[in-house]
Amino acid sequence: MSIRSKGRIISLAWPDRTEPRAKAFPIVKRLTEDRRGVLFVGDNLTVLDHLIAEKQTGASLIYLDPPFFTQRAHETMPRKGAASEVAFSDQWESLAHYLEAIAARLSRLRELLLPHGSLVLHVDTKTSHYVKVLADGIFGFDAFASEIVWRYRRWPSKTENFQRVHDVLLRYRKDPSIAPRWNQGYEALAASTLKTWGTRKQRAVVEEGHRKRSSSTEEESKGVPLGDVWDIGILAPVSKERTGYPSQKPEALLERLVNVLTDPDDLVLDPYAGSGTTLAVAHRLGRQFVGIDESAVAIATIEKRLAEKGVLLTQVPAGR
Amino acid sequence: MSIRSKGRIISLAWPDRTEPRAKAFPIVKRLTEDRRGVLFVGDNLTVLDHLIAEKQTGASLIYLDPPFFTQRAHETMPRKGAASEVAFSDQWESLAHYLEAIAARLSRLRELLLPHGSLVLHVDTKTSHYVKVLADGIFGFDAFASEIVWRYRRWPSKTENFQRVHDVLLRYRKDPSIAPRWNQGYEALAASTLKTWGTRKQRAVVEEGHRKRSSSTEEESKGVPLGDVWDIGILAPVSKERTGYPSQKPEALLERLVNVLTDPDDLVLDPYAGSGTTLAVAHRLGRQFVGIDESAVAIATIEKRLAEKGVLLTQVPAGR
DNA sequence: TTGGGTCATGAATCCGGCA
DNA sequence: TTGCCGGATTCATGACCCA
Numbered sequence: 160m161s162i163r164s165k166g167r168i169i170s171l172a173w174p175d176r177t178e179p180r181a182k183a184f185p186i187v188k189r190l191t192e193d194r195r196g197v198l199f200v201g202d203n204l205t206v207l208d209h210l211i212a213e214k215q216t217g218a219s220l221i222y223l224d225p226p227f228f229t230q231r232a233h234e235t236m237p238r239k240g241a242a243s244e245v246a247f248s249d250q251w252e253s254l255a256h257y258l259e260a261i262a263a264r265l266s267r268l269r270e271l272l273l274p275h276g277s278l279v280l281h282v283d284t285k286t287s288h289y290v291k292v293l294a295d296g297i298f299g300f301d302a303f304a305s306e307i308v309w310r311y312r313r314w315p316s317k318t319e320n321f322q323r324v325h326d327v328l329l330r331y332r333k334d335p336s337i338a339p340r341w342n343q344g345y346e347a348l349a350a351s352t353l354k355t356w357g358t359r360k361q362r363a364v365v366e367e368g369h370r371k372r373s374s375s376t377e378e379e380s381k382g383v384p385l386g387d388v389w390d391i392g393i394l395a396p397v398s399k400e401r402t403g404y405p406s407q408k409p410e411a412l413l414e415r416l417v418n419v420l421t422d423p424d425d426l427v428l429d430p431y432a433g434s435g436t437t438l439a440v441a442h443r444l445g446r447q448f449v450g451i452d453e454s455a456v457a458i459a460t461i462e463k464r465l466a467e468k469g470v471l472l473t474q475v476p477a478g479r
Numbered sequence: 480m481s482i483r484s485k486g487r488i489i490s491l492a493w494p495d496r497t498e499p500r501a502k503a504f505p506i507v508k509r510l511t512e513d514r515r516g517v518l519f520v521g522d523n524l525t526v527l528d529h530l531i532a533e534k535q536t537g538a539s540l541i542y543l544d545p546p547f548f549t550q551r552a553h554e555t556m557p558r559k560g561a562a563s564e565v566a567f568s569d570q571w572e573s574l575a576h577y578l579e580a581i582a583a584r585l586s587r588l589r590e591l592l593l594p595h596g597s598l599v600l601h602v603d604t605k606t607s608h609y610v611k612v613l614a615d616g617i618f619g620f621d622a623f624a625s626e627i628v629w630r631y632r633r634w635p636s637k638t639e640n641f642q643r644v645h646d647v648l649l650r651y652r653k654d655p656s657i658a659p660r661w662n663q664g665y666e667a668l669a670a671s672t673l674k675t676w677g678t679r680k681q682r683a684v685v686e687e688g689h690r691k692r693s694s695s696t697e698e699e700s701k702g703v704p705l706g707d708v709w710d711i712g713i714l715a716p717v718s719k720e721r722t723g724y725p726s727q728k729p730e731a732l733l734e735r736l737v738n739v740l741t742d743p744d745d746l747v748l749d750p751y752a753g754s755g756t757t758l759a760v761a762h763r764l765g766r767q768f769v770g771i772d773e774s775a776v777a778i779a780t781i782e783k784r785l786a787e788k789g790v791l792l793t794q795v796p797a798g799r
Numbered sequence: 800t801t802g803g804g805t806c807a808t809g810a811a812t813c814c815g816g817c818a
Numbered sequence: 819t820t821g822c823c824g825g826a827t828t829c830a831t832g833a834c835c836c837a
Contacts, residue, residue, distance in 0.1 A: 169575055169609065172492035255489055284626045284707075288611035289489065295608075305641045306604045308628050310708045317704075319661040321625045321650075321739075324706035330641075341639040349632050352833055354800095383833065384637075386644035387604075388630045388708070419641075549807050550825090556805085569807075603807080634833050636808045643808080715835035716805035726807055 171292050173255045179263050181205040184453065189462075189472035195447045196438065196465075198472055200458050203430040203451040207267035210449075217273035218449070219340050219425035222416060222437050224408060225264070227283035228257045233405040235456060246405050246456045247433075254286070258293055264430060265297045271428060272333040275340045277304070277420045280329045281408070287327045298331040304339075305330040309412060311393040344419045345382035352383075389415065404434035404460045413440040421446055435461035442470060491612050493575045499583050501525040504773065509782075509792035515767045516758065516785075518792055520778050523750040523771040527587035530769075537593035538769070539660050539745035542736060542757050543584070544728060547603035548577045553725040555776060566725050566776045567753075574606070578613055584750060585617045591748060592653040595660045597624065597740045600649045601728075607647045618651040624659075625650040628708045629732060664739045665702035709735065724754035724780045733760040741766055755781035762790060 181204035189198045199206045226249035234243040251257045268278055278298070282290050295303060307328040315322050332339055391411050394400055400410060413436050421427060423445040429437035432450035438461060441448040452458055462472055501524035509518045519526045546569035554563040571577045588598055598618070602610050615623060627648040635642050652659055711731050714721055720730060733756050741747060743765040749757035752770035758781060761768035772778055782792055 169491055169493045169578070171489055171612065173489045258489070285623070287626075288608040288615075291608035292491065292612055303605070305643070306607075306645075306647075307641060308630070308645055308708065310628070310630075312703075315704045319659055319663075321627060321707040322704050323625070325626075325628055325708050327626075339639055343639075349834065351835060380833090383632075384635045384642050387641040388628065388645050547807055551807070553807065632834060634806060634808080634831070636806095636810085636831065638809055640809090646807095712835065713806085715837090717803065717836055719836080 170296050177259060179260050188475050190475045191470055191472055196442060197449045199451040202453050204263060206451045211270050216426060217271055218428040219273055219276045219421045221268050221272060221278040221428045223431050224281040225261060225431050228286050235403045237403050244456060247454050258289060261290060262293050265294055269297060274334045274337045276333050278331045279416055282327050282329060284327055291329055294331060301335050302331045304332050305387050308388045310388060310390050313393060340420055342419050344385035346385055347382055402434045402460050402464055407434040408436050410436055410440050413437050417441055417444050417446060432461060433457050435464045439464055490616050497579060499580050508795055510795045511790050511792055516762060517769045518781060519771040522773050524583060526771045531590050536746060537591055538748040539593055539596045539741045541588050541592060541598040541748045543751050544601040545581060545751050548606050555723045557723050564776060567774050578609060581610060582613050585614055589617060594654045594657045596653050598651045599736055602647050602649060604647055611649055614651060621655050622651045624652050625707050630708060630710050631713045633713060660740055662739050664705035664735060666705055667702050722754045722780050722784055727754040728756050730756055730760050733757050737761055737764050737766060752781060753777050755784045759784055
């Protein structure tokens, strides 16, 4: 199956499509003591071009949680009294400008991905469809691997609509013809299965070419292979994990991605590092990491978060 | 928020876009004895144009489960011995042709929707994104109401990917400025909530402008307002509900949609009636229904299914 | 309670057109 | 003729839900 069949290429189109320009900030680079973690301060477009030019080793996993096109400025939520400040702006002239910005990042990120690597793109349910069509154009329709649904629970609002309780993560592979990094994950068996079969593996019995019956075996089942709908709670407002940075994602979500899609010592890249969840999880699980963010609030949050784990970042000249 | 901001309209584009032509089958119309249910045999494009021309009363709910662009012919699965036959073909020259066909149906269906009505479009996770961009163009970005995730459980396959265990349903409203048909649905409270609070309703307590604590009230909770991720089992292979028609959807799925989005006596329209799940549920819940299908196998399946509920269809001249 | 029967899977294999 | 490529077919699969 190909979207190019019969030469009819389907793409998103809008008038006056332009290439976004990187902000002219200078890049600042910070490095952990063991040199296994890097944090860049600056426009990620500039930094990505810098990384490509420097021919840095590629990443096994790129996770990005870009702004969601909410047309709002997002503020921090400090624990006590302290004034909130703008963490990042998510205001755009138009959806077209937003898509142009995302597309520019994606095409750079693809270059930084190892052949066995995955890119996971966290998107909003209102815009995911536009982003997917765009990303299909950059990675190829066949490089699309999964639409992962992150289902969470939250305080319900009073609206005449089905409560929105999920986000979408799109996974792409750099090269679908190459075996991917893959450490199979499992989740608990369904209640109905447990009732009938217990935790033993079932075995299909085939007679005369037809499936006749199942029987349970001695072997303990590891559970059911991980699906593409993940039930993971959002961070409780009083959770110890909370940094006060808006749009913070739970570590459990990143943990799954890192465990399944990378091996120890692999490199994890997050170009919208935000509160630093990706970096913290990568470090905890023994992976190398590269984070990028242009927001001073984000950088301060990340440094504090990593420092609490005993990881100190020191400034080095960019280009090392 | 609008995709038209600053006059930059984003759309799907492909070369040589054409308007599909309806098949030249004659329409056959069948009517239930109480005249509250109608079944059309023929190309749904022809039938929809016919319905628009006849200025039939509009629908409160349109549900459609079109082919998924699997590029396969789907066959029936008869219970015992009997030979299987092709129920419907899902083979297309290209994704572009597929999208052209869907777009043509959607624009007609929109005309048949009452102002308070909803259209729910069942799509595949590989093509949903293209279809959503297309449908946004027909209904308007602001008419999009929900991306509903139908999560099911099935036999796992051995693949280095997250198992696909969900389908997507896109809900659009005819007119987002008008109050929709809405009968709030509920689901069971989460296990963690039950443990802490039991089944009593919680009430937020606000003091001095700050949220202080919650307290449980006397009132019994109806549960959590229905979200947009639905955990509904697929039909078991040995289920009594099974008709043998491929791609049959569980009645529980349609029940939710019909209960929430329509009132009794409202009209439910399904232009890809298939095994007749929508019609059967609409009838059982006291709604009027219009079904359309071009497959003789589908029509036979529907007539048998309805007959088992004591609903007989008799042929009448089209146009009544 | 126990066991049957399957899957709009996904991988492996086959096959036919083309160079 | 033969080898390659891609589409189409078939084959192994094991947890799920209902009777």
